[in-house]
Amino acid sequence: MIKPKVLFLCTANRCRTQMAEAFLRDLAGDRFDVSSAGYEEAPVICPDAVAVMREAGIDISGQHPKKADQFLGERFSYVITLCNRESSRRARFFPAQSGG
Secondary structure, eight states: OOOOEEEEEESSSSSHHHHHHHHHHHHHTTTOEEEEEESSOOSSOOHHHHHHHHHTTOOOTTOOOOBGGGGTTOOOSEEEESSGGGHHHHHHHSGGGOOO
C-alpha cells in the first residue's frame, strides 16, 4: 500500500508544524507518510512545544526544523499550512497543490 504523503507548513517549523507532524504520525503513521517544514531557518524546536507534547505522551525532542525547499520536486497528497501568511509562499513551492 502506498501511503498518502502529508506536509505541514509554517514559517519556521519550530512549533505548530512539529506538533502536527508528531500527532498525525502518532495517530495514523501507519496510514500516512508525514513531514513538516518551514520557509525560514530555525535553529531548534521550541522548548514549549517539546514540553507540551511530552505532556501528551509524545516525544519530539529528537525532531529538528526542516526547510521547505528540501521538499521541492516532491508530490504530496496533502499540503497543510498552519499560518495564513504562508499560503502565498505555498503556491510558489507547491504550485500544483495550492488550491486552498
